[in-house]
Amino acid sequence: MKIVAQVKLLPASAHDADTLAATLRACNRAANWVSEVAHAQDLKRRNELQKAVYYDTKDTFDLAAQPAVRVIKKVVDAYATRQANLKAGNYGREDSKRRARVESRPVRFREDAAQPYDDRILTWNLNARTVSIWTVAGRLKGIPFVCSEQAGELLTARRGESDLVMRDGMFFLIATVEVPEPQAYEPAGWLGVDLGIVNIATTSDGRTMSGRRVNRYRKRQRDLRQKLQAKRTKSAKRALKRIRRRESRYTTQRNHIIAKKLVTTAERTSRGIGLEDLSGIRQRVTAKKDQRSALHSWAFAQLGAFVEYKARRVGVPVVRVDPRNTSRQCSECWHTHRTNRVSQARFACRSCGIVLHADHNGSRNIAHRADAAWQRGVVNRPRTSTR
Incomplete structure (x- = not known):
């Protein structure tokens, strides 16, 4: 079975942190453009979409080859997820306004949305607890990471993609881990x-x-948020952001x-x-x-x-x-x-x-x-x- 392990990156300098943030922004702007093309031309299959937008994605947004491929795959997965939600009725009935509104618009990505990485553009050094990661400014090598003891053990069974995530100015890598799944037993009750x-x-x-x-x-949290929202001061807004x-x-x-x-x-x-x-x-x-x-x-x-x-x-x-x-x-x-x-x-x-x-x-x-x-x-x- 597949589960995830999360690690926190510790960029050595403000320059490295800004570079990681700029990478997320570039990838998500590219994803939004690819999504608009996919929606306008009804290209929801990966091979068809990649053939139509691959070179423009690289040249326009200054992405390397593999990150461009990951961006296109992210868009295809997003449309597949939306189609599954539509089929399941999560956006309302077929004649509902909400469903029509969802279907009429392309999928959008936030500027700080997660970006998937594969082993070609992300290298793990588990012994040194560092990673080498592609960015728009080139490879950042030897970035340290920290994680729990359990997550460190899970990373030895890492398989597939890892997602770069930014939350409150901090950067995380969420890795997919393949762990053995025992056969379910016959229950006694x-x-x-x-x-x-x-x-x-x-x-x-x-x-x-x-x-x-x-x-x-x-x-308590709800009462605290109401008090801070009523103040409308900069310090109150900082506190709201900190506790959100x-x-x-x-x-x-x-x-x-x-x-x-x-x-x-x-x-x-x-x-x-x-x-x-x-x-x-x-x-x-x-x-x-x-x-x-x-x-x-x-x-x-x-x-x-x-x-x-x-x-x-x-x-x-x-x-x-x-x-x-x-x-x-x-x-x-x-x-x-x-x-x-x-x-x-x-x-x-x-x-x-x-x-x-x-x-x-x-x-x-x-x-x-x-x-x-x-x-x-x-x-x-x-x-x-x-x-």
């Missing part, structure tokens, strides 16, 4: 996971990962921790993991005005992605199930009614009388549905029957 806002994750074992801490942190990604980093860290706990529990007990398929929930659910911020800042997709990739690395099977009525169905007698959900935290079945925490009841339903889907064979099964 299922660990159902109910995702939510009040409780980020609740398992069918009754374990709850509360979202109280994350929600308090988000409220803080909440995202915090949420990502919490999701990594929760995902690791879930996968470790499932692996230790030889079970699989059942998750809700919450794709499109923001379009399906209508939230009250005071709840919209919590709903739209809910990083359930990220948590689900973290669980899936961590599970794949250790061979734990993961099944996505339909979340419909998981909060209204009794996990004991299967009676389903909206009045079973007494409150946000309390579930009381009107048929059998069982009383449970609502999220615990939902996670048990998810575990049952994951087992049923596995037994029906609607998901990929491992070749071996035992772990």
Whole structure:
């Protein structure tokens, strides 16, 4: 399977940093021009587009041969991604104004958008922890980088492209790493996971990962942003710029921790993991005005992605199930009614009388549905029957 490892570049001088920034600007300006040609002439295949724009891209934007090829490939990939989103309905129905607006315009790239590099224009020296990278001013050699111990180990299995990224004046390389993926084992049972806002994750074992801490942190950050925005001073704007990604980093860290706990529990007990398929929930659910911020800042997709990739690395099977009525169905007698959900935290079945925490009841339903889907064979099964 493919994952990514991130390293931080440490340019030796302001000149080197300015050169890297100028390289990103040149590549993205070239990408915007190539995108306009691709849109105007309907050239979405790589060979056709490269034949039409390759020499002009090199000459006009002063790019070397391989960077020009990477720029064209980036544009082709962007149009492929947009087409996949259109097909999936992520930009609305075929007759919607939003979809028509997206289709009528060429794909645009920010001046500091990431630029892909391959081994011809980027060389790694893992022992010295340095890289040699192509820029518009020539090769910059011996640029040091720093990374975590885990990322350093992953880089030994690096394959394919690496992306040069600039964030808040700092430069990073995000490398694609190929790691072995063990065969998923036959689960002895299922660990159902109910995702939510009040409780980020609740398992069918009754374990709850509360979202109280994350929600308090988000409220503090929201209040701080409102105060700084009201001041409208230069120092307030600098502070806003400094803290703008803080909440995202915090949420990502919490999701990594929760995902690791879930996968470790499932692996230790030889079970699989059942998750809700919450794709499109923001379009399906209508939230009250005071709840919209919590709903739209809910990083359930990220948590689900973290669980899936961590599970794949250790061979734990993961099944996505339909979340419909998981909060209204009794996990004991299967009676389903909206009045079973007494409150946000309390579930009381009107048929059998069982009383449970609502999220615990939902996670048990998810575990049952994951087992049923596995037994029906609607998901990929491992070749071996035992772990």
